[in-house]
Amino acid sequence: xxxxxxxxxxxxxxxxxxxxxxxxxxxxxxxxxxxxxxxxxxxxxxxxxxxxxxxxxxxxxxxxxxxxxxxxxxxxxxxxxxxxxxxxxxxxxxxxxxxxxxxxxxxxxxxxxxxxxxxxxxxxxxxxxxxxxxxxxxxxxxxxxxxxxxxxxxxxxxxxxxxxxxxxxxxxxxxxxxxxxxxxxxxxxxxxxxxxxxxxxxxxxxxxxxxxxxxxxxxxxxxxxxxxxxxxxxxx
Numbered sequence: 734x735x736x737x738x739x740x741x742x743x744x745x746x747x748x749x750x751x752x753x754x755x756x757x758x759x760x761x762x763x764x765x766x767x768x769x770x771x772x773x774x775x776x777x778x779x780x781x782x783x784x785x786x787x788x789x790x791x792x793x794x795x796x797x798x799x800x801x802x803x804x805x806x807x808x809x810x811x812x813x814x815x816x817x818x819x820x821x822x823x824x825x826x827x828x829x830x831x832x833x834x835x836x837x838x839x840x841x842x843x844x845x846x847x848x849x850x851x852x853x854x855x856x857x858x859x860x861x862x863x864x865x866x867x868x869x870x871x872x873x874x875x876x877x878x879x880x881x882x883x884x885x886x887x888x889x890x891x892x893x894x895x896x897x898x899x900x901x902x903x904x905x906x907x908x909x910x911x912x913x914x915x916x917x918x919x920x921x922x923x924x925x926x927x928x929x930x931x932x933x934x935x936x937x938x939x940x941x942x943x944x945x946x947x948x949x950x951x952x953x954x955x956x957x958x959x960x961x962x963x964x965x966x967x968x969x
Contacts, residue, residue: 735947736781736907737924739917742797743768743940751830755822756864756879758792768940769797773804775958776909776942784906786811787899789818789913790869797940798911815873816894819913823853823881826862847933848884855880884915884933891919904950917943925955938962 743765747754761769783805788798790813798811825833825845834842845853856863864870864878879886902908910920914937922932924945937943941962946954 734953735903735905736779737903737945737947738776738781738909739920739943739945740772740797740801740909740911740941741914741917741937741939742791742793742911743772743800745793748939753822753825753828753830753833755819755826755862756791756867756870757826757862758867758869761793761796765793765797765940766800769800770804771959772797772940772942773801776801777805779944779958781907783807783909785899785902785908786911787817787908788813788911789916790815790873791818791913792869794911794913798909801909801911812898814894814898815870815877816890817910817912817916820884820887820915821856821864821879821882823856825853826856826860849929849933850883850885852881852883852886884918885929887915888919888922891916892923895920895923903947924952 743761745754745759745765746762747757747759748765749762786798786802786809788794788811794817795813802809802811822845830842830846844851858865858880860866863880864873865875870878899908899910910917912920917937918932918935921927921935921937921943922929927935938957942958944954944956944958945952
């Protein structure tokens, strides 16, 4: 029997401002910090001995994991992987979701946010929001850095990393991954065999650990640890 916990980072400053964030690095809000600490306490109650920890390259996911590890009293390095980053929102990056809904229409923005294979227009490479101009990504191969992504694109890069680095450790180890709404959505699509249509509508809450229990290499339990904030079809 082994466990996988997936957690979307706590509320970020751009979550609060309702801005498309993508690959831009932003901090947690005070509420986001408290969400991460609460997540750590909920995880601690499960009394799971973790073997491996993963996070994206992004500050908000790193901060969330560090706060959880402090609560768990664990002093262990974790693997940072750009492949676990949030989806890149292209030219929408930094823009306000409500304002863009008024400008382009709610249906169009919903399509950009949740459709399986629709990409927003590419982000100008000269933009200071472009990953090419963010220090965090200086060691990521240039050809791997996107200008924009669909959910399908995000799924492909997340699953490539999962298959190469995480899957081999899944059978006998307990793993915790701190990432983002769309990278976690990608993992859920694969692990829970969710269709392209269903995954586009799946909402991942901030700061609420999703515990997946495996028995004989099959999922025997899947539940959010904060029951008051459980979402959609991921509880059984």
